Amino acid sequence: MNSKVLLFLLAALLLSACSLAQLKNSGSKSDNAAGNSSKEGSNFTPSNDARKDVIDALRRLNTAYPYRLTETASGTGMPESTRVVEFAAADRSHMKWTGGPAGNIEAVSIGDKHYWFSGGKWTEGRIPSMLGYKGEDFAKKLADMVREVKYLGPETIAGISCYAYTGTFETTLAGQKWSGTAKVWIGAGDGLIHQSDSEYNVATYSGKSHTVYEYNVNVNIEPPM
Numbered sequence: 001m002n003s004k005v006l007l008f009l010l011a012a013l014l015l016s017a018c019s020l021a022q023l024k025n026s027g028s029k030s031d032n033a034a035g036n037s038s039k040e041g042s043n044f045t046p047s048n049d050a051r052k053d054v055i056d057a058l059r060r061l062n063t064a065y066p067y068r069l070t071e072t073a074s075g076t077g078m079p080e081s082t083r084v085v086e087f088a089a090a091d092r093s094h095m096k097w098t099g100g101p102a103g104n105i106e107a108v109s110i111g112d113k114h115y116w117f118s119g120g121k122w123t124e125g126r127i128p129s130m131l132g133y134k135g136e137d138f139a140k141k142l143a144d145m146v147r148e149v150k151y152l153g154p155e156t157i158a159g160i161s162c163y164a165y166t167g168t169f170e171t172t173l174a175g176q177k178w179s180g181t182a183k184v185w186i187g188a189g190d191g192l193i194h195q196s197d198s199e200y201n202v203a204t205y206s207g208k209s210h211t212v213y214e215y216n217v218n219v220n221i222e223p224p225m
Helices: 003-016 050-063 135-144
Strands: 067-075 078-089 092-098 105-110 113-118 121-124 146-157 160-173 176-187 193-202 205-215
Touching: 050 146, 050 160, 050 176, 050 193, 146 176, 160 193
Parallel strands: none
Antiparallel strands: 067 078, 067 205, 078 092, 092 105, 105 113, 113 121, 146 160, 160 176, 176 193, 193 205
């Protein structure tokens, strides 16, 4: 696997679920937001700490099952690809990626069992670590990457009332520094991320990602035959 493909795979892992994926860790506070963050399952109102609002929203993914995210991504020298990841539970997920640099791929994780579709057949226990999904790990990785965040105000996304935030992100992965900017929309009715857009850079590679989240969806994940 060449380095550009590897970088694309790593970027897809990190930026698909929140695409805000690595906002800066300065604990910045917004000057133009008011109110208090809500608990899961209740209405959400922006607080005076924009970074905390976004991190809390990311952590709510740990209790938002089942949910689905659909990401469209592209990068330097890479075609546009689409990835759909479904989380039935913290340890039960299904990923299908079309148009990626490694071709069309699919993976299923159920507990400690992992299945990887390649070469026209399913193989157990061979999902590359960068593509293995566990909901609780995924949400934590995203939250850990958050840096400076600013509250923008109320916006409507796909008919859903949301609050928009923008910020920066930064992390080190596989010996490379990743940084970029992102915008996320948190639902007023549930405090969950409903959409995210990001642009990022690593070494000489750059990319962008658009991700949409769906909650309370019908997700049934079983071991492949």
